Amino acid sequence: MRHALALKIGPVSFRIGSAWREPLAQLERLYAGYPAADEVADFTVRLEPATPWRRFARPSVAIRGDYTLPDAAPLPLPLGLLAAEMGMNLQMALGQKRYLLLHAGIVARDGEALILTGASGAGKSTLAALLGEQGWRFMGDEFGLLDPETGFLHPFPRAISLKNAALALFDGADPGRLGPVLRGTPKGMIRHLRPPADAIARMAEPARPALILFPRYGRDFPAEDRPVGAAEVFVRLTQASTNYVSLGARGFDALTALVAEVPARAIDYGSSAEAIAMVERLWAARA
Amino acid sequence: MSGPESEIGEQSGDRPSRRAVLALGAAAASTVVTIRPALAQTAGSVLNCEIPVPSTQAGGNYIAADGSLVPAGTAGAYPPAPRPITGEEAKVLLNGGPTPAGLNAEASQAYANYIRRLQAGMSGFTCYASLQMPR
């Protein structure tokens, strides 16, 4: 392909090829400061014209790569950066075999990890990002990588995708960490935020899971927390893993061990301040 | 779903029985849950998707009101949709909502029925399946 960029994020390396320069230039700026990528990529993403004539006239980006979804809609070129990010998500979702993937935000403190998991849109990504700005070590907002051999979580600190209202919560961040404004995406307005410097510096450092939370944000929700039983946690985590089935017995062992050893609670909150306070209280009481 | 309960029965002078009681459950009860992770849901939420109506393999067929494919020009049938229908539009349409922009209202009902009949292996099936999964 005309243009290519190599990226290493946690233990995974990507090669992103593109028919156009601009999306890769934006990607490179967004991931400034990340370590050099491995020579051989784990996964390849390719941003290709949806049809040959869509390279120049109303250019339209099809997301291709080692793994593709046949019905994926192409995106207009101005959203090429988003296409690259979606492409990387897709490679992980369909191709990751070494680590059990949890659809979760992960932050850590003193070598122990907090898993924030739950339905899309419930607030886990935003909460993980906020905690990362408040002294927790950010390990990822989309995928948790659970190593079946050790039971540890490995960092996968991708650029944080902030949608619509959540953006306002990060007004205090260094503007140099922000990607371009992307309007008209399938999920409304999005901007990416580069993770904090220490998250990038420590991306090779795993952490031991110590608490699982199911966060739910709602403007009118009263702040509330309750325990979640191990069987329910297990089922919810299988729903939240794209590769549980393909990992077979290794996945079963990894997930049952996680659920048997790590306590879980559901938290509801109406504001970030409430969320952070609940997290700190429950973390202190986690044992 | 209750677990076995221990009961200690005693008769005068005898050793207490330590057999647990096992409830067999009502006939209509459900005691087995099979884990079926929804690939379409998790990967589908990662990517926007679209459904061509009909699929490109359908070779110029028209779409009858009930969504089945019929030869081009059949009376009462509609020509292929001029553009693929996005996952979001399909969701709205299948729930009885408004016609997608730029499409004929009557034809859209036929398209909706076509989508409902999609099977694995046909273009757009993964997209349709991902709409079915609760988010």
Next chain:
Amino acid sequence: MAGPRYIADPEDQVQSVPLEGLIVLYHRPSGMTHLLAPPGPQILAALAGEVGDAEAVLARISEHFDLAADDPAAAIAARLGELEAAGLVRRV
């Protein structure tokens, strides 16, 4: 009247982990995972590598447990139906 006879895979073909009074079970031959409430696991144990009909299953379980059910035959038939649908027992 003899009903259908069933068998389950031997115990080394499944992995079970207790969670909250339920059993999470990985069935190696199918690669599928199931969550079972009692008496599911006990029925599987009664049929592991050993053919049996509903009566035989009831008899084997009764060796270790006192059974509680309004209609044991109907209950066992229902449980066997669920286990068969899940692929954990099959008819022989």
